[in-house]
Amino acid sequence: MTASQVISHIDDFPPNTRKVVEVNGRSVVVFRVEDEFYALLNRCPHEGAELCKGRLGGLVVSSEPGEYDMTQENQFLRCPWHGWEFDIKTGQSYCDPRKTRTPRYDVAVKSGGALQEGPYKAEPIKVSLDDLYVVVHC
Amino acid sequence: MTLTLDSAAPAASTPAKLATVDCDLHPTPRSPNDLLPFLSQRWQSHLRDYGSHIRQGISGQEIHPRMDGRGMRLDAFPETGPAGSDLGLMQRQHLDANDIGAGTLIALGTSVSDERNLDYGAALARAVNQWQLAAWVEPDPRLHAGIIVTQEDPAAAVAEIDYWAADPRFSHIMLSPKPIEPLGRRRYWPIYEAACRAGLPVVFHPVIPGGGHPSSGIGWPTFYIQDHYTSGPLYQNIAMSMVFEGVFEKFPELKVVFVEGGFTWVPHMTWRFDRQWERMRSEVPHVKKKPSEYLRQNTWFTTQPMEECRTPGQLREIIEWIGFDRVLYSSDYPHWDYDDPKYAFKLRLSDEERQMIFSGNARRAYRL
Amino acid sequence: MQLPFAGAIDCDTHPAAPSIKSLLPYMTPYWRTQLVERSLHTVNFTFTSAKPNVPLSRRADWRAPLEEDANIVPTLRQELLDPFQLRFAICNVLHGSIALFHQDMAAAIISAVNDWTRDHLLASDPRLRASILVSPTDPAHAVSEIERLGEDKRFVQILLPVMGELPLGRRIYWPIFEAAQRLQLPICIHAGSLHRMATTGGGWPSHFVEDYIAQSAAFENVLVSLLAEGVFRKFDRLTFVLAESGVSWYPALLWRNDRMWRATRREVPWIERVPHEIINERVRLTLQPFDGPEDAAAMKRLIDHFDSDRVILFSTDYPHAHFDGLNALPDGLSDALIQRIAIDNPAETYTRLALAPQPAGASA
Ligand code: FES
Numbered sequence: 001m002t003a004s005q006v007i008s009h010i011d012d013f014p015p016n017t018r019k020v021v022e023v024n025g026r027s028v029v030v031f032r033v034e035d036e037f038y039a040l041l042n043r044c045p046h047e048g049a050e051l052c053k054g055r056l057g058g059l060v061v062s063s064e065p066g067e068y069d070m071t072q073e074n075q076f077l078r079c080p081w082h083g084w085e086f087d088i089k090t091g092q093s094y095c096d097p098r099k100t101r102t103p104r105y106d107v108a109v110k111s112g113g114a115l116q117e118g119p120y121k122a123e124p125i126k127v128s129l130d131d132l133y134v135v136v137h138c
Numbered sequence: 139m140t141l142t143l144d145s146a147a148p149a150a151s152t153p154a155k156l157a158t159v160d161c162d163l164h165p166t167p168r169s170p171n172d173l174l175p176f177l178s179q180r181w182q183s184h185l186r187d188y189g190s191h192i193r194q195g196i197s198g199q200e201i202h203p204r205m206d207g208r209g210m211r212l213d214a215f216p217e218t219g220p221a222g223s224d225l226g227l228m229q230r231q232h233l234d235a236n237d238i239g240a241g242t243l244i245a246l247g248t249s250v251s252d253e254r255n256l257d258y259g260a261a262l263a264r265a266v267n268q269w270q271l272a273a274w275v276e277p278d279p280r281l282h283a284g285i286i287v288t289q290e291d292p293a294a295a296v297a298e299i300d301y302w303a304a305d306p307r308f309s310h311i312m313l314s315p316k317p318i319e320p321l322g323r324r325r326y327w328p329i330y331e332a333a334c335r336a337g338l339p340v341v342f343h344p345v346i347p348g349g350g351h352p353s354s355g356i357g358w359p360t361f362y363i364q365d366h367y368t369s370g371p372l373y374q375n376i377a378m379s380m381v382f383e384g385v386f387e388k389f390p391e392l393k394v395v396f397v398e399g400g401f402t403w404v405p406h407m408t409w410r411f412d413r414q415w416e417r418m419r420s421e422v423p424h425v426k427k428k429p430s431e432y433l434r435q436n437t438w439f440t441t442q443p444m445e446e447c448r449t450p451g452q453l454r455e456i457i458e459w460i461g462f463d464r465v466l467y468s469s470d471y472p473h474w475d476y477d478d479p480k481y482a483f484k485l486r487l488s489d490e491e492r493q494m495i496f497s498g499n500a501r502r503a504y505r506l
Numbered sequence: 507m508q509l510p511f512a513g514a515i516d517c518d519t520h521p522a523a524p525s526i527k528s529l530l531p532y533m534t535p536y537w538r539t540q541l542v543e544r545s546l547h548t549v550n551f552t553f554t555s556a557k558p559n560v561p562l563s564r565r566a567d568w569r570a571p572l573e574e575d576a577n578i579v580p581t582l583r584q585e586l587l588d589p590f591q592l593r594f595a596i597c598n599v600l601h602g603s604i605a606l607f608h609q610d611m612a613a614a615i616i617s618a619v620n621d622w623t624r625d626h627l628l629a630s631d632p633r634l635r636a637s638i639l640v641s642p643t644d645p646a647h648a649v650s651e652i653e654r655l656g657e658d659k660r661f662v663q664i665l666l667p668v669m670g671e672l673p674l675g676r677r678i679y680w681p682i683f684e685a686a687q688r689l690q691l692p693i694c695i696h697a698g699s700l701h702r703m704a705t706t707g708g709g710w711p712s713h714f715v716e717d718y719i720a721q722s723a724a725f726e727n728v729l730v731s732l733l734a735e736g737v738f739r740k741f742d743r744l745t746f747v748l749a750e751s752g753v754s755w756y757p758a759l760l761w762r763n764d765r766m767w768r769a770t771r772r773e774v775p776w777i778e779r780v781p782h783e784i785i786n787e788r789v790r791l792t793l794q795p796f797d798g799p800e801d802a803a804a805m806k807r808l809i810d811h812f813d814s815d816r817v818i819l820f821s822t823d824y825p826h827a828h829f830d831g832l833n834a835l836p837d838g839l840s841d842a843l844i845q846r847i848a849i850d851n852p853a854e855t856y857t858r859l860a861l862a863p864q865p866a867g868a869s870a
Binding site for chain 3: 410
């Protein structure tokens with residue numbers, strides 16, 4: 001069973017912040033990177049650390065020893081314990097993308113009007129027709 | 139094997155109900171000032187005016203810088219002070235959350251075993267020992283202190299052990315695995331004698347920087363990923379020295395615990411000891427038994443950082459080769475490579491095996 | 507168990523080191539005079555890590571007195587090449603000159619050892635192949651030796667001790683690796699210490715047996731050094747052969763590094779794949795001593811922990827005392843694995859073996 005849930009008025013979710021929300025019985029961490037939103041299960045698939053405590057950053061790659069190239073700024077979340085890197089777009093682990101991933105969820109920004117079509121859950125957030133809201137689907 | 143929560147043992151068999159023993163908890167002073175109440179005037183001013191004097195070219199930090207947060211779990215920093223300095227947070231995040239029935243303390247970062255000024259070292263050892271009791275063990279009796287000593291001044295170390303030997307709040311004696319001489323040499327035997335007298339195990343935990351030797355015979359590593367690796371080979375070197383100098387022959391009651399070096403290397407170390415002993419035992423006639431027999435009798439190994447073999451079956455074989463009775467759970471809280479007791483073991487254990495690793499073995503090795 | 511067929515390739519053989527008297531003819535007048543005047547022609551420059559009187563260094567039934575250097579090859583034939591029916595044996599001449607501080611004297615002796623190896627070992631029996639001896643203390647001389655001798659296809663690799671002055675992955679050694687890769691010569695890292703520092707991280711042990719056991723810990727650390735420094739990335743066609751390492755530590759090293767890579771990859775981003783894949787492709791281990799369990803069933807399980815059948819190269823480590831009789835193979839190896847270890851893996855590692863003149867009538 002999946003559900004859609006309004007987690008925030010857009011003005012209450014400024015760029016480059018994160019929120020931890022409870023959706024459909026799961027703890028979910030939602031990131032806003034500039035104007036893009038991403039949502040992951042707030043639990044590392046390795047030993048269960050809360051991913052919301054990890055750092056968001058780029059991915060360092062190298063063309064040869066001694067070279068360090070920073071790429072994909074703010075696209076990788078590092079677990080606060082053992083530092084595994086997860087792509088926030090896909091939830092895949094960088095080192096083992098095929099077998100290790102944390103569930104990701106769709107996030108959308110919708111107007112209050114669009115949300116009238118439902119079904120969705122908004123409690124305790126009050127939805128007004130003309131405003132924009134962040135909605136997690138999981 | 140894919141080491142994810144999906145493949146972990148079902149939650150129903152978590153060790154919570156068995157009153158887990160955690161053999162590696164790190165308490166940290168909020169600042170060196172926490173130790174001042176336990177130091178005399180003379181050493182208070184020494185701490186202020188000179189401070190620690192160790193064999194390392196950079197002072198007050200790791201010579202191989204750690205990754206995130208100087209090697210701490212990023213979620214383990216209290217509002218103020220360093221990770222590991224707040225008992226309340228340790229209780230919430232780990233002791234209560236994981237139903238830890240007993241934990242053994244390993245007070246690092248106070249540079250006692252590495253202190254070159256031996257008198258200052260002895261004063262610090264006493265202070266750290268008193269501080270462990272006052273700040274940790276008294277407020278939470280699940281915690282057990284480790285006697286910190288100045289091992290390069292064995293007489294002072296023995297005096298410190300004897301001073302606390304009868305105090306049940308101490309469960310073990312801490313030694314540095316980076317000594318000036320290999321740990322089997324006779325210089326250290328009075329410490330082992332005192333440990334046997336007190337009925338307490340000797341516990342090794344990796345330290346920086348130690349007695350001045352590179353961390354292996356090939357020289358100093360460059361990167362942290364290498365430095366982290368050195369503890370396993372170093373522990374092999376220590377076990378070797380203790381076996382081949384005849385420490386276990388001389389002190390058959392001695393208990394030794396190797397903490398935070400992993401354990402997958404124990405089988406190959408043991409085979410190598412036995413095979414080379416067969417070939418060269420004429421050089422070491424004082425080593426009367428096969429090395430593996432001493433290891434099976436006198437040594438234990440903690441689980442963290444949990445080894446991740448390619449398959450659970452290989453992990454099981456490794457532990458069988460070591461002996462399920464030789465392996466002890468440890469978390470390393472609040473360090474970055476912390477192991478959660480619910481999920482770290484990617485292996486289905488029988489109730490009996492689980493009871494041994496998470497509780498029973500530690501209760502035999504330590505005074506709990 | 508014994509080799510079930512003739513034609514195996516022994517990837518770690520130790521002929522006795524020549525006396526200094528045999529080396530003098532290869533030296534310049536200056537060094538000839540120096541060594542004689544300083545009475546150094548009366549000593550052997552014995553490498554401490556391979557002291558010949560230590561029981562492990564020479565098996566009791568392989569202690570025929572050599573008396574003269576001229577007996578070295580006949581003894582090798584009689585004790586090793588013929589009874590084991592080898593197709594090739596790769597000679598690693600361990601020589602204490604690599605531990606000298608005087609780098610010019612060391613260079614003169616090392617070059618002479620290599621010349622002697624060519625003229626007295628390689629020229630005497632077509633089954634013999636050899637390593638180019640170099641010292642890690644003088645990378646420039648090492649490079650010049652590799653270039654001087656590398657065209658001779660009977661030299662099949664470069665020989666370095668595992669415990670030198672710095673971990674072998676350090677960039678200061680990269681010119682050696684560059685020259686080796688250019689000439690398609692693997693690097694053989696062999697047990698042994700220059701004794702520049704304690705042989706263990708805990709200080710100097712008391713006994714020979716301890717120094718010997720400590721070699722495997724050094725191999726573990728050296729392999730991590732090569733990985734961490736990016737040597738495998740920088741020199742992507744260079745093979746590293748670890749000789750006389752003990753072998754059984756290998757699977758545990760891979761597991762540990764796979765785990766650490768995920769956590770600390772950001773520090774060493776040039777490690778672009780999971781370490782066990784890189785190491786399994788680029789590293790080879792000579793067989794003896796194989797410090798595994800005595801029990802054959804346990805040995806079989808240990809072999810299963812190696813997730814590649816390409817890693818191990820057959821060796822006797824002659825004349826060291828690791829096994830009795832002709833039982834150079836541990837029990838528990840399958841026929842297919844024996845074929846790989848004794849023939850295929852060495853042939854693939856040492857492509858030069860096929861390039862030099864072949865021993866007559868040898869079967870493969
Ligand atoms: S718990 Fe997240 S990397 Fe280990």
